[in-house]
Amino acid sequence: MSLPKVNPTKTDTWKALEKHFREMEMLQMQDVFLKDSDRADDFKIEWQDFYLDYSKNRITDETLLLLLKLAEEINLKEAIVQQFSGERINETEDRAVLHTALRDFNNMKPEVWETLQKMRHFSEEITNGSNKGFTGKAITDVVNIGIGGSHLGPEMVTEALQFYRNHLRTHFIANIDGDDVAEKLKSLNPETTLFIIVSKSFTTQETIANASVVKKWFLKNASEADIEKHFIAVSANVEGAKEFGISEENIFPMKDWVGGRFSLWSSVGLSICCSIGFNNFEELLKGAFEMDKHFKNEDFNQNIPVVLALLSVWYNNFFNAESEAVVAYSQYLHKLVPYLQQAVMESNGKSVDRNGNKIDYQTGTIVWGNVGSNSQHAYFQLLHQGTKLIPTDFIGFSEPLHGNSYNHNILMANFFAQTEALWEGTHAEKVENPFKFFEGNKPTNSILIKKLTPRNLGSLIAIYEHKLFVQGIIWNIFSYDQWGVELGKTVAKGTLTAIEKNNPSLVKNPSTRKLLAQFLKKSQ
Numbered sequence: 001m002s003l004p005k006v007n008p009t010k011t012d013t014w015k016a017l018e019k020h021f022r023e024m025e026m027l028q029m030q031d032v033f034l035k036d037s038d039r040a041d042d043f044k045i046e047w048q049d050f051y052l053d054y055s056k057n058r059i060t061d062e063t064l065l066l067l068l069k070l071a072e073e074i075n076l077k078e079a080i081v082q083q084f085s086g087e088r089i090n091e092t093e094d095r096a097v098l099h100t101a102l103r104d105f106n107n108m109k110p111e112v113w114e115t116l117q118k119m120r121h122f123s124e125e126i127t128n129g130s131n132k133g134f135t136g137k138a139i140t141d142v143v144n145i146g147i148g149g150s151h152l153g154p155e156m157v158t159e160a161l162q163f164y165r166n167h168l169r170t171h172f173i174a175n176i177d178g179d180d181v182a183e184k185l186k187s188l189n190p191e192t193t194l195f196i197i198v199s200k201s202f203t204t205q206e207t208i209a210n211a212s213v214v215k216k217w218f219l220k221n222a223s224e225a226d227i228e229k230h231f232i233a234v235s236a237n238v239e240g241a242k243e244f245g246i247s248e249e250n251i252f253p254m255k256d257w258v259g260g261r262f263s264l265w266s267s268v269g270l271s272i273c274c275s276i277g278f279n280n281f282e283e284l285l286k287g288a289f290e291m292d293k294h295f296k297n298e299d300f301n302q303n304i305p306v307v308l309a310l311l312s313v314w315y316n317n318f319f320n321a322e323s324e325a326v327v328a329y330s331q332y333l334h335k336l337v338p339y340l341q342q343a344v345m346e347s348n349g350k351s352v353d354r355n356g357n358k359i360d361y362q363t364g365t366i367v368w369g370n371v372g373s374n375s376q377h378a379y380f381q382l383l384h385q386g387t388k389l390i391p392t393d394f395i396g397f398s399e400p401l402h403g404n405s406y407n408h409n410i411l412m413a414n415f416f417a418q419t420e421a422l423w424e425g426t427h428a429e430k431v432e433n434p435f436k437f438f439e440g441n442k443p444t445n446s447i448l449i450k451k452l453t454p455r456n457l458g459s460l461i462a463i464y465e466h467k468l469f470v471q472g473i474i475w476n477i478f479s480y481d482q483w484g485v486e487l488g489k490t491v492a493k494g495t496l497t498a499i500e501k502n503n504p505s506l507v508k509n510p511s512t513r514k515l516l517a518q519f520l521k522k523s524q
C-alpha cells in the first residue's frame with residue numbers, strides 16, 4: 001500500500017489553521033504565563049530521561065488541537081504503521097525504509113543480528129589488539145573514508161560520545177579536497193592504521209577517489225597482500241568493494257532499505273563501534289529503539305517527534321519562518337547540526353508532491369546552528385533583534401560528564417536564560433532606547449536530558465529522524481529519496497573531462513567556461 005497522498009493545504013484543518021493564524025500572528029504572547037499558570041505544565045512532555053518544554057511557543061490550546069487534527073486528517077498514524085512494517089514507502093526508488101529495523105531488539109531480523117555480531121567480534125579484536133597490522137603491531141588509528149550519510153552520522157556520534165571512547169584514535173576522510181587527505185595522512189602510520197571505506201553504493205566519486213589515494217599511500221610501505229589487514233569496506237555493493245581489492249570477509253554488508261543519512265545504526269557505524277566499544281554502540285541502538293516505540297505507540301499530543309514536527313510546520317507554513325536553529329549546550333554535540341542538515345534537508349528539500357505535482361506551499365526547513373554558549377557570542381544577536389523569525393531548539397543536559405558543576409551551572413544558566421530572554425524580551429520593562437529594546441515573543445523548544453549517554457544520544461537522534469518523517473508526510477513529499485543531488489554529480493563529470501582535456505569549450509555555460517579557462521591558466 002502506498003503512503004497517503006493528501007495535499008495538506010486542501011484539508012479542512014489547514015483552512016482552520018489559516019484562520020486561526022490570522023488571530024495569532026500579531027499576538028505578543030509573553031502574558032500567557034501570567035494568564036495561565038498551568039501553561040508550563042500543559043506544554044511539556046516527560047519521557048524517560050527527556051523533558052521537553054514547548055511552552056515558549058506562539059501557540060494556544062487551540063493551535064495544538066488544530067495541529068493534532070491536521071496530523072489525523074493527513075493519516076499520519078497510517079503512514080507510521082506503513083513505515084515500520086516495511087512497506088515500500090520510498091516509492092520513487094521502490095524501497096522500504098527500515099532504519100528502525102536495525103535497532104528493533106524485540107524482533108530483530110536475523111541478517112541484522114548477524115551483522116551486529118560481526119561488528120562486535122571485529123571491533124573487539126581491533127580494540128584488544130588481537131587483530132594486528134601487517135608488521136604485527138596493534139591498530140592504533142581507525143580512519144572512516146566516506147561522505148554524506150557514510151560520514152556525518154559516524155563522526156557526529158564518535159564526537160558526541162568522546163567521553164566513552166577507548167584508546168583508538170578515530171579520523172574521518174570525507175572531502176575530496178586532497179589537502180585534507182594529505183593533512184589526515186600526515187599523522188598516520190600505515191602499520192597501525194585501519195581504513196574503513198564506507199559507501200552504500202561504492203560508486204561515490206569522492207569516496208572511491210580518496211580510498212584510491214589512501215591505498216596508494218599505504219602501498220608505498222606495504223604490499224598488496226597486506227591490504228586485507230588494513231582495509232575494510234561497508235557497502236551494499238559487494239562486487240564494487242571486491243573490485244576495489246577488498247576481500248569478501250572484510251566487507252560488512254548494508255541493505256537497500258537503509259538510507260545513507262539514516263545508516264549510522266548499521267554497519268556504517270563500525271567506526272563508532274571501534275571507538276566506543278560494542279556495548280556502548282548497542283546502548284545507542286537501544287536508545288533509538290526506545291524512541292521508536294514512543295513514536296509508534298504514544299498518543300500524538302504526548303509524542304515528542306510528532307509535537308516537534310507540528311510546531312515546525314506551524315512556523316514554516318503559517319509564520320513563513322524559513323529556517324530553524326538547533327543549539328546544543330554541549331561541546332560534545334558540535335557535529336550535531338551538520339548531521340541534521342543532511343538528515344533534514346536532503347529528506348525534505350523537495351518541491352514535487354507525492355502525486356508528482358509541483359508544490360505551491362513551503363516544505364523543508366533550513367536547519368542551522370552550533371553549540372551554546374559559543375553561539376550566543378556569534379549569531380544570537382540576530383535571533384534576539386533581527387527581522388527574521390527563527391524558532392530554535394535548545395538541547396542541554398542536567399549532569400556534566402566530568403563532574404565540573406561550576407562550569408556546568410554557568411553553561412546551563414545561559415541555556416535557560418536565553419530561552420527566557422528570547423521569549424520575554426524587554427516586554428515587562430519600559431525601554432526608552434530603541435537599540436536596547438527586545439521584542440521577545442521568539443519561540444524555543446527546550447530539550448533537557450538527564451545526561452549525555454549513548455542511550456540518550458540514540459533517543460535524541462531518533463527524535464529528529466521521526467520529526468522529519470512526520471513533516472514529510474504532512475507536506476505530501478517523499479522524504480526518503482534524494483534525486484536533487486544527482487544533477488550536480490553528472491555535470492561535474494563533464495567538467496572534470498574538460499579540465500583533464502584542458503579544454504574549457506567542452507562545458508556548456510559561458511560563465512563556467514570562463515571560470516575554467518581562468519582555473520586552467522592558474523594551474524599551468
Ligand code: F6P
Binds near residue numbers: 202204207485
Ligand atoms: O550524494 C548524496 C548521497 O547519495 C547521500 O545520500 C549519501 O549519504 C552519500 O551520497 C554517500 O553515498 P554512498 O554511501 O553511496 O557513498
